[in-house]
Amino acid sequence: MHQDHPVKLVVTDDLRRTRPRVLFTLVLAIPHFVWLFLWSVLMVVVVIANWVATLATGRPAAGLHRLTCAYIRYATHVNAYVDLVANPYPGFSGEEGAYPIDVRLPEPAPQPRGKTFFRLFLAVPALLMASALGGAGGGGYTSRHGRSRFYGAGARGALSVTCAFLGWFACLAQGRMPKGLRDASAYSLGYTAQALAYLLLVTDRYPDADPTAMLDGVGRPPEHTVRLVGDADDLRFSRLTVFFRLLLVVPHLIWLVLWGVAVVVATIVNWFATLFRGTPARSLHAFASRYVRYQLHVYAFLYLAANPFPGFDGAPGGYPLDLQLPGPARQNRWKTGFRIVLAVPALLVNSALSYGLWAAAFLTWFVALARGSAPWGLRNFSAYALRYQAQANAYLLLLTDAYPHASPLEGAESPQHEFAEAA
């Protein structure tokens, strides 16, 4: 199902962070911002020259290719530093293998001229996805009220910014970056690097949004009590239901809102029950579990992560993308008492992921309509975002006191340690 992408993210980070460096991250990064900006301006000329060369010879010019690769690596290093995905202060040359978050890029290879000629247009969907996730360095040109302005800083993706924001507090408190946030940011950087490599003619291979492939070699997190189950290989889509998907889901959204009102009331009652008994009330737990599962089914349908029209009851086992939820178990009373406050960071990450989810659904819509099947990578990204959303909802609605794990990787039964930690 999956072929290795020539642009490979390499993660050798050990999660440890130095507090003073974290505290002054943005100030310390100023020289890098300036240098990145200047390099970005130079890259406009380089890319145009390389585009002409690739069109003429059928492969990128070696010197220009090397310069472009160094730029992509450097942008990744700087973004990794700013987003707290890695700890050390990066170098200014974009040298390969010199940073804990690195990108392995391919040698110049022949590229079809048709793809090269239309590269800027072909890259638009990938850039849309990248802007929702990680964002790229470089400049932008825009016009407002007839006046033109040049913006030096590139757009930052919602996911990486949110993870960096939350990670900043965690790093200051613990001296470590939470693995989930680090993995999510690393994934965003990897996708952005692939999108840049495609845009800047380093490779003609389209970016792959599959999180598992992107973070290949990164240790999996511990298994969460809220898990996705189902048929992962079923990518078939009905074109007719895809075309009218946004309208077909409307009755479900209305039912979801109505059911949601009842769930809010049930959760308030359950909060008191859990606080006093230490365990959620069985009936209320089952009621909210059905709601969370139903929500996953509906959103999987809406965001084109699954094909069939879902049922209205949230019954387990009836949908290709299903949710395994824990039964009512003992929960920590402190975590229960402050559940709403504790859930805020998870809800922020969830909200950031929703931008990516929308972008993925938007792109999948066109692909599924044309091919009758969903792209593997985008579907897996959507599944990741939906899984996190389900975990956040389960946490908020007192189904479990296990905090949502932001890592794009599925949990492993016996948690794997980071190789650096193991060492």
Added chain:
Amino acid sequence: MIRRAALLVAAGAVWGVSGWLLWRTTVPSSLELPHVDPHRLFTAAQLHAASSYSTVESLLMWGGVLAQIAALAAYARWGARWARESAAGPVGTGMLLGMLGFALVWAAQLPLSVVGLWWQRHHGLSRIGYVTFVFGDWFALAGRFVFLCLALAIVMGLARRLRRRWWIAAAPAFVGLALLFAFVDPYLLGTHRLADPQLQRIAGQLERQEGVGHVPVVVDRIHDISSLPNAEATGIGPSRRVVLFDTLLDGRFTTGELKIVMAHELGHLARNHIWKDVGWYALFAFPGTFLLALVARRRGGMGEAEAIPLALLALVVLQLVALPLQNAISRHMEAEADWRALVTTRDPKDAIALFRRFVPTTLEEPSPSTWDYVMEENHPTMAQRIAMAEAYAHAPQRAARSSNFFSYSAHTESAADVVVAACSAQTDVKLCPGSSTTGRSGWTRAK
């Protein structure tokens, strides 16, 4: 067998008596409408413009109907295969199939709808952009999906529980829903307060004369999408409203003419036409759901999702068959509202001026063909409305055109008589059927 026949006769009798009660009107049975020659009232250019516009509009409408039936016929034949795209159980799958059927109809009708918009824009009747129209239509489809799902959930839920007799319970449920929508409809309209103090005063006077209590007269701003003047009475009980489209208030109509419009709409409310509309809906709901149940049995009954595509086709065909009768009922009520307006305002001159002005502003044919009249007109023709105003103007002085003289003389012609009469009626004075939208009574035929 005898028991069943007796039951059928009893049901028919109840239906007939109910229909007779709903059909009663305050328009005098002795009222004779004079012959109105359109060429006397309108210029040749006006008549030609109205005729050419209406011809194309009518062709587009029937093209749309054919496209709808063709799409649903194909869907009834092959649509059940989409059941495999559902993981929702029988009722949920039925909803999916219902929505897909509507979606296909939308797609089949879209080209004609766009041509229809072009035609309206060409004549300056619509100001909607094409992109806005298509996307607006697309999103309106979502609203239809919601109501369809609600209806299918009721029908299929009852059918799975009550089997063959589901329709006996479904019909009252739909009547209840019709009542609910008739009540909430005014609250869903984005209307504004009537700002003109003179019109407010007139509205107050008319309310007192009609004896309807306080009914807010509000304005619906549509001038940026249409130039068509219109008004409607809507709501029941505390939700009653008279809605004036702001295209009526743009200076093209005099105060006297606007008074006629308001009196007409208040006439609807005074004669409880919204309630009667729901009543007629109830009378059609029982036989309609029964016939649907009969058709659906060919595919295992309405409880099975596979029956939905066929049921959709049957529903559309039934509506088409009932259209002449619905139009007749609507026209009958509109004629009564016109009569109330004349009795209340005692101003046939402004009424005639208003009806005459409507022809060039709406491009509505003053005297359409019998076919158009029977199948499309849910209001009396302009010629008929002018004829009624002239009849009122020339009524015997001894009657003093008092409201008492006319108000209590019930018009007892049955609906069936009117349908038969329609087939042989002259084009200038026709009394024939039309479609009404439950919950609203408009001023002119909606384009």
